[in-house]
Amino acid sequence: MxxxxxxxxxxxxxxxxxxxxxxxxxxxxxxxxxxxxxxxxxxxxxxxxxxxxxxxxxxxxxxxxxxxxxxxxxxxxxxxxxxxxxxxxxxxxxxxxxxxxxxxxxxxxxxxxxxxLSPEAFEQLERRGEWVRNQLAELFADHRVPGQATGLGSLFNVHFTDAELVDHRSVRRSQPARLAHRFVLGMLNHGVLMASRGLGAVCTPMTDADLRAFTAAADQVLAEQFAHGRLQDDRT
Missing domain, CATH: 3.40.640.10 (Type I PLP-dependent aspartate aminotransferase-like (Major domain))
Structure with a gap:
């Protein structure tokens, strides 16, 4: 297996x-x-x-x-x-x-x-990864957008759903792929590169300023793509 x-x-x-x-x-x-x-x-x-x-x-x-x-x-x-x-x-x-x-x-x-990769490095990665996931959760709430950031340690993944995600079926059922794709493209326009499925990772060379820049970009992208919790039309 x-x-x-x-x-x-x-x-x-x-x-x-x-x-x-x-x-x-x-x-x-x-x-x-x-x-x-x-x-x-x-x-x-x-x-x-x-x-x-x-x-x-x-x-x-x-x-x-x-x-x-x-x-x-x-x-x-x-x-x-x-x-x-x-x-x-x-x-x-x-x-x-x-x-x-x-x-x-x-x-x-x-x-x-x-x-x-010392024990101290792993502790720092865990703290920073958790900080990013929490910040993304706050941004989703602030913009009234159903969403969450799953992951562990230095890994995080953005999902545009507030449903419980436990397996492949629940992930596929719960969110339109286009929302994550639009978010990733929006982040790219603000100088942040993520995997196309909304995956990101914290690494040891990153600074607190780098992480704040990431969350600021995410804040801006959500503001651009959603208004009052509703997705803006592609033509606007």
């Missing part, structure tokens, strides 16, 4: 309480592997990723993005008995070739990034 512990591509929706542990229990009971895709959450929500945050240990973990310090690097790891099958000195090793496996530049960049 392969899952994102915090699903990024559907809008940074955290799992319900006990959900990940339930997956761990049923895969263990049936002798199946539990694989966490932590490409987005690994070394971002915590040094140990979402599995540290939720105290659920998968059999295998995939990682990427942040571990390369900006360079294209990916990795996976897991239980010793599973990883031992890739050991070239084992009795019947499983080949695992790749053009950029162990690339020196990527490894050096990743090592430097890991050294910078």
């Amino acid at each position: 392969i899952v994102e512990p915090v699903v990024g591509n559907m809008g940074c929706v955290p799992p319900r309480d006990g959900y990940l542990q339930h997956l761990r229990d049923i895969t263990t009971r049936h002798g199946a592997l539990l694989i966490f895709d932590e490409v987005m959450t690994g070394f971002r929500l915590a040094r140990g990723g979402a599995q540290e945050l939720y105290n659920v240990t998968p059999d295998l973990t995939t990682l990427g993005k942040i571990i390369g310090g900006g360079l294209p690097v990916a990795a996976f790891g897991g239980r010793a008995d599973l990883m031992r099958q890739l050991d070239p000195e084992s009795e019947r090793p499983m080949p695992h070739g790749g053009t950029y496996n162990g690339h020196a530049l990527g490894m050096a960049a990743g090592l430097a990034a890991m050294r910078e």
Whole structure:
């Protein structure tokens, strides 16, 4: 079973309480592997990723993005008995070739990034991510726009709905995609680049001034696109 512990591509929706542990229990009971895709959450929500945050240990973990310090690097790891099958000195090793496996530049960049990600850095990212999510919630309320910012740690995602979001179906049902798209384009016009689905992330080089500039841009975009809680016509 392969899952994102915090699903990024559907809008940074955290799992319900006990959900990940339930997956761990049923895969263990049936002798199946539990694989966490932590490409987005690994070394971002915590040094140990979402599995540290939720105290659920998968059999295998995939990682990427942040571990390369900006360079294209990916990795996976897991239980010793599973990883031992890739050991070239084992009795019947499983080949695992790749053009950029162990690339020196990527490894050096990743090592430097890991050294910078101290416990204090994660605490700061958590505080700033929570501040951004709270500020967005206040802006939605101020402009009387149904909306929320989901996410954890440094990640946040804008949704134009006040319905509870718990899974893919609830996200798809609850909001017109065009609203998030319009918001992202509006932010771009104010010098802020976000993912097209309304995803954003706080990073360590950002300052408090950067975050205030982001929320000021969001305030302006909501004012431009909505009046008294109603979407302005594209022709106006």
